[in-house]
Amino acid sequence: MPEPLLTVRGLNAWYGESHILHGVDFDVSPGEVVTLLGRNGAGKTTTLKAIMGIVRRRTGSVRFEAAELATLPSNAIARLGIAFCPEERGIFASLDVEENLLLPPVVKPGGLGVDAIFALFPNLRERRHSQGTKLSGGEQQMLAIGRILRTGARLLLLDEPTEGLAPVIVQQIGRTIERLKRDGFTILLVEQNFRFAATVADRHYIVEHGRVVDLIPNAALATSMDKLHEYLGV
Amino acid sequence: MPTQALFGQLLIGLINGAFYAMLSLGLSVIFGLLNIINFSHGAQYMMGAFVAYFCLQWAGLGYWWALLVAPLVVGTIGIVLERTMLKRLYHLDHLYGLLLTFGLALVIQGIFRNEFGSSGLPYGAPALLTGGYNLGFMFLPTYRAWVVLFSLAVCLATWYVIERTKLGSYLRAATENPTLVQAFGINVPRMITLTYGFGVGLAALAGVLAAPIYQVNPLMGADLIIVVFAVVVIGGLGSIMGSIVTGFGLGVVEGFTKVFYPEASNTVIFVIMALVLLVRPAGLFGRAS
Numbered sequence: 001m002p003e004p005l006l007t008v009r010g011l012n013a014w015y016g017e018s019h020i021l022h023g024v025d026f027d028v029s030p031g032e033v034v035t036l037l038g039r040n041g042a043g044k045t046t047t048l049k050a051i052m053g054i055v056r057r058r059t060g061s062v063r064f065e066a067a068e069l070a071t072l073p074s075n076a077i078a079r080l081g082i083a084f085c086p087e088e089r090g091i092f093a094s095l096d097v098e099e100n101l102l103l104p105p106v107v108k109p110g111g112l113g114v115d116a117i118f119a120l121f122p123n124l125r126e127r128r129h130s131q132g133t134k135l136s137g138g139e140q141q142m143l144a145i146g147r148i149l150r151t152g153a154r155l156l157l158l159d160e161p162t163e164g165l166a167p168v169i170v171q172q173i174g175r176t177i178e179r180l181k182r183d184g185f186t187i188l189l190v191e192q193n194f195r196f197a198a199t200v201a202d203r204h205y206i207v208e209h210g211r212v213v214d215l216i217p218n219a220a221l222a223t224s225m226d227k228l229h230e231y232l233g234v
Numbered sequence: 235m236p237t238q239a240l241f242g243q244l245l246i247g248l249i250n251g252a253f254y255a256m257l258s259l260g261l262s263v264i265f266g267l268l269n270i271i272n273f274s275h276g277a278q279y280m281m282g283a284f285v286a287y288f289c290l291q292w293a294g295l296g297y298w299w300a301l302l303v304a305p306l307v308v309g310t311i312g313i314v315l316e317r318t319m320l321k322r323l324y325h326l327d328h329l330y331g332l333l334l335t336f337g338l339a340l341v342i343q344g345i346f347r348n349e350f351g352s353s354g355l356p357y358g359a360p361a362l363l364t365g366g367y368n369l370g371f372m373f374l375p376t377y378r379a380w381v382v383l384f385s386l387a388v389c390l391a392t393w394y395v396i397e398r399t400k401l402g403s404y405l406r407a408a409t410e411n412p413t414l415v416q417a418f419g420i421n422v423p424r425m426i427t428l429t430y431g432f433g434v435g436l437a438a439l440a441g442v443l444a445a446p447i448y449q450v451n452p453l454m455g456a457d458l459i460i461v462v463f464a465v466v467v468i469g470g471l472g473s474i475m476g477s478i479v480t481g482f483g484l485g486v487v488e489g490f491t492k493v494f495y496p497e498a499s500n501t502v503i504f505v506i507m508a509l510v511l512l513v514r515p516a517g518l519f520g521r522a523s
Binding site: 052053054073074075077078079083084086090092093094095099102103104105107148151 | 400403404406407409410411413414415416417418419420421422
């Protein structure tokens with residue numbers, strides 16, 4: 001097992017007065033695709049936002065390479081090479097597609113060029129002068145993923161990239177994640193849809209009531225179905 | 235109707251419109267990013283005129299220097315204000331920012347009135363811009379033509395930077411979703427500070443332009459700012475070009491009202507504001523949120 005790229009230990013986080021995360025522990029190794037599975041409100045999105053520094057009130061330890069993130073503001077965390085794709089996609093209405101794509105600054109060398117991103121998502125090239133929010137839901141999701149590939153970040157935090165999308169788009173996003181994994185990106189994925197997660201991930205952490213309660217390697221997923229159904233209530 | 239009077243009022247309208255446009259532009263940009271209704275904008279405009287006056291009286295620096303120095307000085311004061319006070323209010327209701335900046339405006343204007351009285355201090359136009367042109371149908375004072383053209387250029391340059399450059403795309407994006415823009419690695423708090431400094435600097439620049447026309451008076455911004463807020467409401471927040479067009483347009487409308495129905499010239503902008511609010515509550519160019 002190589003040295004983890006991301007190590008989360010005893011992570012607590014608060015939204016205002018409500019205490020959401022109660023000591024989250026997990027690791028992500030370089031080049032892995034890892035998912036956080038769990039019910040609505042379990043704390044999956046908050047975990048991503050606490051790693052990224054978007055949730056400011058947090059304690060515990062988040063190590064990325066040699067850096068401790070738990071005290072840094074989000075702009076400093078992004079500069080270390082971590083990129084976040086929010087659940088609501090965060091496409092800017094006052095920017096066209098190209099401006100949206102070029103918005104996140106390049107923080108490290110080795111990111112994808114604009115042409116490579118357009119090759120990955122050809123729809124975006126055709127619509128590059130459209131207003132960002134005029135795109136379909138699937139195209140917006142592609143734009144939201146595409147724009148963080150430019151930055152040179154090696155750790156991608158993807159929050160429910162398949163939510164509300166047609167099966168054909170979900171497949172395209174699955175292929176993109178596989179391709180990014182082959183290219184050496186490390187991906188931490190939050191998912192409700194474990195059938196999709198099973199097609200792309202190496203390991204699954206189960207999040208419940210603000211804690212990681214179980215780890216299921218993807219190979220063991222078939223034999224863990226009963227347990228999984230119980231965790232996810234599906 | 236004498237054409238002389240018509241064109242005379244058109245010019246006055248354009249001059250007023252130039253000030254409306256420059257001030258409402260700053261207010262719009264500040265409100266967009268900071269969520270603060272900057273009621274001290276009028277006082278900052280007045281401070282710009284006073285810095286021009288001080289430059290001349292204390293340092294012998296003339297008008298051209300003042301165009302550079304006043305926005306820098308007043309903008310820096312704005313930056314200090316943002317860092318020490320305004321930044322504590324962003325998570326609160328708009329009302330708090332309005333009350334703080336309104337209170338500050340009263341304090342600033344009070345101090346200046348105490349020191350300099352309220353009768354106004356003379357400030358001459360630079361030699362290069364005195365005199366005028368006889369256009370046949372009217373006399374065009376050079377300084378007034380300069381104010382209209384210069385402020386139009388400043389407004390268009392601001393529009394270009396915000397709507398057409400990379401820096402502007404950060405600003406537009408941060409106006410929509412500052413949290414996400416910061417999570418992309420951009421120092422949004424610093425951008426907010428500089429934006430406030432820029433908006434305030436724009437007000438100070440307008441103050442320098444106004445000094446030779448209206449004299450330098452501690453209350454010069456107090457009356458103007460009420461009209462400028464009406465202009466912002468009519469134009470709608472969030473559109474840069476909307477602020478510019480509405481500013482100049484309403485100046486002209488006000489000027490023509492003086493020709494055709496002088497009794498209404500002081501109220502016409504507020505009547506238009508009421509009508510616009512009835513028909514398009516988000517303003518002529520505003521995006522309904």
